[in-house]
Amino acid sequence: MKNKFAKGIVYALFAFPAGALLGYALITLLSGNTHDLPVESAMTAIFVAGPLAAIVAFVVGLSRKR
Numbered sequence: 001m002k003n004k005f006a007k008g009i010v011y012a013l014f015a016f017p018a019g020a021l022l023g024y025a026l027i028t029l030l031s032g033n034t035h036d037l038p039v040e041s042a043m044t045a046i047f048v049a050g051p052l053a054a055i056v057a058f059v060v061g062l063s064r065k066r
Contacts (some may be wrong), residue, residue: 004062011061012054019053020045 024045033040 023049
């Protein structure tokens with residue numbers, strides 16, 4: 001049980017920055033906002049895309065078998 005939890009944490013630690021970078025890139029490319037695009041991209045990456053990727057990766061890490 002403890003090993004699965006640790007695996008989930010490791011997955012989440014790697015997925016957060018990956019998700020944040022992907023979210024930043026997608027918002028920068030796809031957003032029609034021109035007034036404050038860098039702020040929108042940064043905030044969405046850190047507070048939405050990164051945590052979502054970490055949560056998904058944590059669940060995947062918990063549910064994966066050897």
